[in-house]
Amino acid sequence: MLIEIFLTFLKIGLFTFGGGYSMIPLIQREAIEKRHWIDNDEFLDIIAIAESTPGPIAINSATYIGYRLRGFWGSLMATLGVVIPSFVVILLVSMFFLQFKSNVYIAYAFQGIRIGVAILIFNAALKIYKKVNKNWFTYVMILIGLVLVLFDIVPTLLVILIGGLVGILHTIILHRNGGEDNGGTV
Amino acid sequence: MAELFDLFITFFKIGLFTFGGGYAMIPLIQEEVIKNQWLDSVETLVDFIAISESTPGPFAVNIATFIGYHEAGVIGALFATLGVVLPSFIIILLIARFFHHFQTNRYVKGFLKGVKPVIVGILATVALAFVLRSTIHTDIMHLPDWIVDVRALIIFAGLFIIYRVFNRLNPIYLILISAVFGLVAYGLF
Numbered sequence: 587m588l589i590e591i592f593l594t595f596l597k598i599g600l601f602t603f604g605g606g607y608s609m610i611p612l613i614q615r616e617a618i619e620k621r622h623w624i625d626n627d628e629f630l631d632i633i634a635i636a637e638s639t640p641g642p643i644a645i646n647s648a649t650y651i652g653y654r655l656r657g658f659w660g661s662l663m664a665t666l667g668v669v670i671p672s673f674v675v676i677l678l679v680s681m682f683f684l685q686f687k688s689n690v691y692i693a694y695a696f697q698g699i700r701i702g703v704a705i706l707i708f709n710a711a712l713k714i715y716k717k718v719n720k721n722w723f724t725y726v727m728i729l730i731g732l733v734l735v736l737f738d739i740v741p742t743l744l745v746i747l748i749g750g751l752v753g754i755l756h757t758i759i760l761h762r763n764g765g766e767d768n769g770g771t772v
Numbered sequence: 773m774a775e776l777f778d779l780f781i782t783f784f785k786i787g788l789f790t791f792g793g794g795y796a797m798i799p800l801i802q803e804e805v806i807k808n809q810w811l812d813s814v815e816t817l818v819d820f821i822a823i824s825e826s827t828p829g830p831f832a833v834n835i836a837t838f839i840g841y842h843e844a845g846v847i848g849a850l851f852a853t854l855g856v857v858l859p860s861f862i863i864i865l866l867i868a869r870f871f872h873h874f875q876t877n878r879y880v881k882g883f884l885k886g887v888k889p890v891i892v893g894i895l896a897t898v899a900l901a902f903v904l905r906s907t908i909h910t911d912i913m914h915l916p917d918w919i920v921d922v923r924a925l926i927i928f929a930g931l932f933i934i935y936r937v938f939n940r941l942n943p944i945y946l947i948l949i950s951a952v953f954g955l956v957a958y959g960l961f
Contacts, residue, residue, distance in 0.1 A: 599829050603944070609830075634875040635867060638884055641787050641860025642794055642830035649864040658865070665861055672829020673853055676837040677846065679823060683838075687819065691959060697906070698954020699822045700815065701928050702946050704902035705935055706825070710795035711895035714888055724889045731893020735799065736912055742799045742894060743789050746887055753886020754879055761878070 587656060588663050594621070595648050595667030602644065609644050613651070623655055644668050723756060775844050776851045782808070783836050783855030791887050794831030799898045801835060810839055818902060822947050832856050903928060923957040 594616050602609040610633065617623045624632070636646035645665055652664025686692060718724050727749055734745045782804050790797040798821065804810065805817050824834040833853055840852030867874045874880060901911055907925050908918035931950055935941055 602828055602830070603826065631875070635864070637792075638875045638880055639860065639863050639867065640790050641857075641863070642790075642832040644830040645832070645857055645860040646864050649861050650868055653865060653868040661861070661865060661868070665857065669829070669833050669853065669857060672827065672833045673837050673849070675827050675829065676824075676834050677841060677849060679827060680838050680841040680849070683820070683823065687816075691955060694958040695951035695954045696815075696819050696822070697924070697958050698927050698931075698950040698952070699947055700818045700902065701906050701924060701953075702931055702950030703818050703821045704899050704906065704928075705931055706821075706943050706946065707795055707798060707895055707902065708899035709935070710793065711892050711899060714792045714796070714895070715892045718885075718888045718892070723885075727886055727889035728893040728896075731890035732897050733893075735894045735897040736900075738913065742803050743785065745890060745894060746789050746791070749886040749888075749890030750883040751886065753884065754882040756886065757878060757882030 588659055590621075591652055591655060591660055592663040592667040595652070595664045596670060597667075598648075599644070599668040600671040609647070613647060617651055624651060628654075727752065776848060778808070779840050779843060779848055780851040780855040783840075783852045784858060786836075787832065787856040788859040790832065791884065792891050796891050796895065797832055797835070799894045801839075802898060805839070811842055814905070825943050825947055923961065927953045927957055 598609060598612050598616055602612060614626075614629065618626060618629060632647050632650050633643070635650060636643045639646055645668065648664040648668040649661045652661035654660070656663075687696070715728075730752075731745060731749065734740055734748075735742060740748075786797060786800045786804065789800060802814060802817060805814060811817055811820075820835065820838050821831075824831055824838075827834060833856065836852040836856040837849045840849035842848075844851070871877075904911060907921055907928055909921060910917045910919070927950065930953060931946065934949060935946060
């Protein structure tokens with residue numbers, strides 16, 4: 587069973603391109619449809635947990651499913667499985683990356699690629715924006731994130747922490763005033 | 773040994789403060805790359821983000837492995853990757869074992885309610901900084917020093933239109949198209 591968990595997540599890690607969310611359909615097929623390890627409701631719960639905890643969604647869901655199946659060792663095998671393919675592939679890529687970059691045409695291509703990457707990052711911001719409630723609190727928080735980082739006022743890590751603490755404070759105040767917290771669907 | 777410990781701790785910190793998917797990690801990583809003078813330049817980080825789109829696995833693991841290898845070889849890659857994975861691993865184990873309704877807890881929701889919009893602002897800033905760096909060769913703190921790169925501006929406009937017109941274009945295609953644009957703009961003209 588432990589070996590099966592490892593191999594299944596190895597496969598999932600190997601065939602996921604472009605970030606954690608593209609892993610979701612693959613996990614659904616391998617862990618739910620093929621092996622009936624968990625059911626769909628449980629999987630939706632896992633995604634919700636993965637989204638509310640720090641770290642890559644792939645690691646979060648592998649750890650959780652592994653734990654459900656075989657406790658600590660299950661979670662270890664699942665996580666190792668999902669990490670190893672990218673670790674090995676990137677090691678190989680890293681060994682050749684810098685030589686490869688010194689080629690003049692590759693350097694030209696990367697001049698364009700850097701702009702493409704900026705658009706992808708902007709798109710990542712847009713994706714998160716689509717999922718948050720649109721109210722004055724959200725807009726103020728976006729502005730806080732923008733200004734603090736734009737003018738390099740405090741380290742990014744601290745900006746994230748400030749965001750979380752203000753969020754908790756806002757929830758407590760709303761609750762004390764007896765108001766319904768309508769900002770909670772994230 | 774101190775270097776390996778630094779890699780581990782730094783990536784542990786990054787793993788602990790990343791909410792909302794792999795790209796949300798980029799601002800934190802960029803800051804550390806500048807602070808610790810990793811990777812020669814921020815451009816190398818940006819180039820690697822593009823590479824990472826076309827290799828398998830979570831972005832977090834890819835970038836940790838790459839920086840770790842670049843700074844301290846295979847062992848460095850191992851320490852950085854371990855660092856970035858461990859916070860999630862430990863937190864999920866605790867939740868699976870003890871807190872079954874973690875994601876519906878009021879304070880957890882409150883925390884995320886504040887964190888997610890802040891990350892939207894941070895990511896938008898980083899994207900803007902990357903665009904400025906490419907198109908006017910400066911950052912927001914040094915705007916008077918700008919040098920307009922007309923080719924980069926045209927590439928930006930072109931890519932922006934393509935990305936808006938083709939809704940949900942696969943990121944790998946966007947990278948490929950931007951590579952062709954770069955080759956044509958800088959190689960031919």
